[in-house]
Amino acid sequence: MLSKKTKYAIKALVVLGKNADKPPMQISKIAEEERIPKKFLEQILLDLRNAGFLYSKKGAGGGYSLNKDPKDIYLVSIMRITDGPIAMVPCASLNFYHKCDECKQETSCGIRDVFIDVRDATLKILSETSIADVIARENTLIKV
Amino acid sequence: MLSKKTKYAIKALVVLGKNADKPPMQISKIAEEERIPKKFLEQILLDLRNAGFLYSKKGAGGGYSLNKDPKDIYLVSIMRITDGPIAMVPCASLNFYHKCDECKQETSCGIRDVFIDVRDATLKILSETSIADVIARENTLIKV
DNA sequence: ACAATATACTACTAATTCAATAGACTAACT
DNA sequence: AGTTAGTCTATTGAATTAGTAGTATATTGT
Structure with missing residues (x-):
């Protein structure tokens, strides 16, 4: 079974992919839209950021956005970060x-x-x- | 990941498949040969028996043997019994x-x-x- | 400078699942 | 009767997963 962590990660990346040309999106907004516990999502996005998939910005008007083209983010890479093998x-x-x-x-x-x-x-x-x-x-x- | 339960189940069925034309094989012998904790294997074999894959016999000279042709036991069936989806x-x-x-x-x-x-x-x-x-x-x- | 906003990071807790163990019971053979 | 070997249920222990909490840090606007 896929962990919830991985499922949430993919969902978040999909949302951010759709949001690609807009200003960064806040964790709380992603969490709300996708019904993901906010604090849990926070950790997941951090992992994805540290792996280079996301760009983040602190402070007012900050949030997350993709750091790569959605075409270049493959499910296998995400799964290896969040689930492992x-x-x-x-x-x-x-x-x-x-x-x-x-x-x-x-x-x-x-x-x-x-x-x-x-x-x-x-x-x-x-x-x-x-x-x-x-x-x-x-x-x-x-x-x- | 495959559970150990499923892995042990397949290993046991393989051993019993190789033993097909011989007298039934005891849990303890399978456990020893495949390095599986005996009491755990006991439960697994019971599940496989209840699902109709194994024949069992109690008492001296008893043990387990396949109840089907090894050709007719597919991995998917075993996995659904031991792991589920x-x-x-x-x-x-x-x-x-x-x-x-x-x-x-x-x-x-x-x-x-x-x-x-x-x-x-x-x-x-x-x-x-x-x-x-x-x-x-x-x-x-x-x-x- | 200061308040407000939002991520960064670490630690902890709760819940669930998985692996293994224990022990009493039943059947079969000698 | 005694021994061998599976049956069945319950329990325990360990590991993993899911989720929570709180403090620190960076950024923006006034």
């Missing part, structure tokens, strides 16, 4: 690899082999889908 | 659907739309891969 087993993770405690010989593990395939299939989608794509999908869904 | 968001789940608390209009949610694709990609692999396939993969990996 994409793979369902640690031994199949590219960026967060570690050995399974109980595993005897990883190289010949059939489970790992299958879940490497699952990881690749998931990764293909998540590394091809950007915030701009999510927004585009929403627009399509609304029209239909 | 396959999808990464509840609103994209086929068998364990429920609405996201904070979601306003699900039908036009871009996140859901993407994660339905992820679910389908995952599902394709997991519903095509059986215990027999996992065993076959292991054999191939050992040979190479």
Whole structure:
């Protein structure tokens, strides 16, 4: 399951993506619009900022805005910041690899082999889908 | 992430699949071979038994054996018993659907739309891969 | 300068889930 | 009867996740 943290992160980035040409948006406004606990969102946006996805400005008239083109923010990057690994087993993770405690010989593990395939299939989608794509999908869904 | 419960379940089924033509295998033996805490494995095997995948026999000479052909036990079925949903968001789940608390209009949610694709990609692999396939993969990996 | 606004940062708490353990019970075989 | 092995329910402990609190810092407008 996706953590709420990740879901909130994507929602916030989508909102900020739609807001791209306007002045920065405040945490409280994003929180209200997306029904996200404000203080929790605050932490999430901070993580995204520290990872270089967001620009922030303090003080009156401040807030958050995207620091990149929505086309260049892929879901996989967000998920790795907020949730960590994409793979369902640690031994199949590219960026967060570690050995399974109980595993005897990883190289010949059939489970790992299958879940490497699952990881690749998931990764293909998540590394091809950007915030701009999510927004585009929403627009399509609304029209239909 | 896959729960340890699911990982242990698959490991146990693989062992039992390899043991298919022999007398039933005891929990303690499976636990030892696969380095799984015995009492925990006990519960897992019980779940799999209650779901119809295993046959069990009490008393001396008893133990567990598969109740189905390893070809007919798909990873997706096991995961749904031990972990529940396959999808990464509840609103994209086929068998364990429920609405996201904070979601306003699900039908036009871009996140859901993407994660339905992820679910389908995952599902394709997991519903095509059986215990027999996992065993076959292991054999191939050992040979190479 | 000062008040108001808004993010930055750290620490903490609550709730939930996951992993594991314990123990008493039932069935089967010798 | 005694031993072996699964059945079943409850409980505990650990880890993770979700959310809250409070203080510090930066920016703007008057």
